[in-house]
Amino acid sequence: RGGGRGRAAGRRRSRREIMRARLRGDDFVKEDFAVPSYAARTSWPQQVSDINAYAGVQPLPARCRQRTLPPGEPKSFSPNGAQTGECFQLDLRSDNQTQPVLPTLFVPGFPKAATTWLFECMHAAFAPEMICPPQREGDFSEHKWSIDGCGGRRFMLPGIACHVLGGCGQRKELFFYGGGYGDYFKAGLAALHGPEVPLELFQTRSRPPPGWSSRLWEAHKLKRMEYFCTSSNYTHLPDGRMHPSCCVTKASAPNRWGCRWHESLRKTHGKTESVWFQMAMPWATPGKFSFASVDFTPNYLCTPSALQNIYDTARDPGELRFIVLMRDPIMRAFSEWSMFTLGWRWDKNLDFMKSMRMQMARFRKCNSTLFHNNERIRKLPTPELFAYMSKCMKGNAMQYITNSIYPVCVEAALRVFKREQFLFLRFEDLMQMKAPGLVTLLANFTGLYTDDDIIRKVRGGAHCEAGRAKKVPLSFGKAKEAAGARKLLEENIAEFESFFKPYDQLLMELVHPAFAWNRSTHSHSHSHKQ
Numbered sequence: 001r002g003g004g005r006g007r008a009a010g011r012r013r014s015r016r017e018i019m020r021a022r023l024r025g026d027d028f029v030k031e032d033f034a035v036p037s038y039a040a041r042t043s044w045p046q047q048v049s050d051i052n053a054y055a056g057v058q059p060l061p062a063r064c065r066q067r068t069l070p071p072g073e074p075k076s077f078s079p080n081g082a083q084t085g086e087c088f089q090l091d092l093r094s095d096n097q098t099q100p101v102l103p104t105l106f107v108p109g110f111p112k113a114a115t116t117w118l119f120e121c122m123h124a125a126f127a128p129e130m131i132c133p134p135q136r137e138g139d140f141s142e143h144k145w146s147i148d149g150c151g152g153r154r155f156m157l158p159g160i161a162c163h164v165l166g167g168c169g170q171r172k173e174l175f176f177y178g179g180g181y182g183d184y185f186k187a188g189l190a191a192l193h194g195p196e197v198p199l200e201l202f203q204t205r206s207r208p209p210p211g212w213s214s215r216l217w218e219a220h221k222l223k224r225m226e227y228f229c230t231s232s233n234y235t236h237l238p239d240g241r242m243h244p245s246c247c248v249t250k251a252s253a254p255n256r257w258g259c260r261w262h263e264s265l266r267k268t269h270g271k272t273e274s275v276w277f278q279m280a281m282p283w284a285t286p287g288k289f290s291f292a293s294v295d296f297t298p299n300y301l302c303t304p305s306a307l308q309n310i311y312d313t314a315r316d317p318g319e320l321r322f323i324v325l326m327r328d329p330i331m332r333a334f335s336e337w338s339m340f341t342l343g344w345r346w347d348k349n350l351d352f353m354k355s356m357r358m359q360m361a362r363f364r365k366c367n368s369t370l371f372h373n374n375e376r377i378r379k380l381p382t383p384e385l386f387a388y389m390s391k392c393m394k395g396n397a398m399q400y401i402t403n404s405i406y407p408v409c410v411e412a413a414l415r416v417f418k419r420e421q422f423l424f425l426r427f428e429d430l431m432q433m434k435a436p437g438l439v440t441l442l443a444n445f446t447g448l449y450t451d452d453d454i455i456r457k458v459r460g461g462a463h464c465e466a467g468r469a470k471k472v473p474l475s476f477g478k479a480k481e482a483a484g485a486r487k488l489l490e491e492n493i494a495e496f497e498s499f500f501k502p503y504d505q506l507l508m509e510l511v512h513p514a515f516a517w518n519r520s521t522h523s524h525s526h527s528h529k530q
Contacts, residue, residue, distance in 0.1 A: 028452070032436040036429045038512035039441060045420045047447035048319045049154070052293065053099040053286045054189060056090035060237070063087070067238045078191050079182030080258035080278060084244035089190050091236050098283045100193030102313060103174070104292040105156070105446055106322050108413070109301030111403055112335040113325040113427045117466075119158075119172045119296045124463040125439050125455075126156035126448040128291070129204050138210050140200035147290050153449035157202055157291040159194075159281040164249055164262045164274065166221030168201055171279060172296045177313075178306030179299030179395045182258070185309050187244060194245040194280025195234040202282050222269060225276040246277040292448060298325075302395035302402065302409040304386035307416045320421060321446050322413070327427035328521040329404035329504070330496045334489055337400050338482050347398055352485035353492060359401040360499055366392035374506040377408060382415045401499075407506035414510070424511050428521055435465040493522055 063070050064087035076085045093099045107115050124130070132150035135141060143149040161171040176184045176192040184191050208217035229246035232239040242248075247259035250273040254261035258278075265271040281293055300306040301324065311317045337355060340347040349355045364371045367388060380388065389395075389412055393402040413422070423445045430438070436455050443450040462468045489496075507515045
């Protein structure tokens with residue numbers, strides 16, 4: 001894929017020029033393209049050239065087509081407080097109409113294994129701004145992102161999440177299919193795909209039109225939210241009906257979870273309430289665009305309902321791709337604990353060993369028959385395996401121990417999707433890879449486009465290579481506040497090794513013998529600036 005790696009003929013360069021070019025990332029050597037042996041393949045899955053378009057399930061029922069809902073219409077609400085239900089879902093679309101594009105590429109696991117770092121790497125390497133012809137400032141052209149306009153090159157286009165003040169940005173984690181604390185999937189797919197907003201909102205950077213003042217631009221962003229949420233041109237619902245991905249935030253209820261108020265709305269804009277959409281996926285016409293929407297929610301893999309929801313809503317489940325990142329399970333658990341206790345302060349239990357032992361005991365007690373019994377786990381019928389995970393693992397945040405029991409989650413995923421649809425990577429290997437090798441590996445697996453010029457730009461921007469990166473995976477484990485917990489971890493490392501050893505063995509059977517960890521990986525020094 002992409003251009004050749006040769007160099008135009010010319011004068012011979014000096015050794016100093018060659019070394020400088022390598023430091024800048026302009027020149028590649030064979031070692032730059034090295035990948036872990038377990039990730040190398042002689043062939044790759046058949047590449048996808050279309051989009052995971054969602055046309056809807058049925059035409060909007062006749063009773064739902066009136067501007068005012070009929071009396072007695074059942075009312076249900078999504079976690080953000082928006083009304084939803086059958087009368088709020090997508091009216092069936094034809095093949096020649098634009099359709100919302102659901103995710104094709106997932107990074108479903110695991111938390112604190114560099115999923116955010118990988119998202120930023122891939123967003124730098126595969127964004128339409130990198131792959132397609134440049135857009136003229138103030139004159140966005142959808143055609144440049146189409147198959148014809150982009151030369152058939154496939155790019156990555158995440159959904160967007162918006163702020164109460166009207167600004168939007170790329171969304172790494174959707175938490176729509178499961179694994180979170182609110183059941184958005186139950187609210188219907190409209191809550192995921194959102195209204196049909198212009199594709200230009202999905203650009204990496206949002207700029208005001210030339211000559212606009214910042215005040216005018218801020219007011220415009222707020223005003224357009226009202227149209228996006230209530231105009232039939234965008235919602236494809238009867239005019240005036242609020243789209244279920246939107247919510248109304250009020251000064252009288254400033255701390256409502258999922259739809260918070262911002263005092264700038266009152267002070268700057270004179271508002272006491274405002275409407276805004278929280279999440280939207282790109283819309284495109286099937287056959288005219290080729291891009292992959294993505295969802296990097298790292299809690300999906302240990303949530304059986306999420307895996308099944310992803311399968312059930314895909315246009316063709318065989319076209320989906322999954323990148324799974326796994327880290328030394330002990331260090332992953334410690335890193336997640338550090339983030340939620342010392343960083344975000346969500347978890348008030350600051351006693352590291354007490355928290356870990358409590359979770360280990362709870363998991364053991366949840367099903368003592370299956371605990372450390374790999375043979376029985378692998379022989380479980382799929383419904384029983386899913387029931388075991390739902391009861392004993394959950395997949396939510398702050399499940400420090402069970403979020404590190406990788407093989408049970410991998411076993412479940414392989415019951416739903418084919419092995420060839422997965423790319424498994426160890427965090428420790430990911431942090432040592434060079435940008436040319438990593439970007440090429442990702443392109444081969446996903447079908448996203450790259451070439452040597454793109455890889456040079458990525459490397460020159462200090463992306464996709466931890467040794468050069470401006471930003472490394474977020475960690476609180478090396479903070480001064482974590483010193484006591486680190487000491488406890490070192491003193492009790494044998495206890496953790498004993499707990500995880502049987503699961504490490506099962507993971508090696510399921511994925512590859514290289515997926516093993518030992519004393520050399522049980523430290524922050526091995527986890528590249530972690």
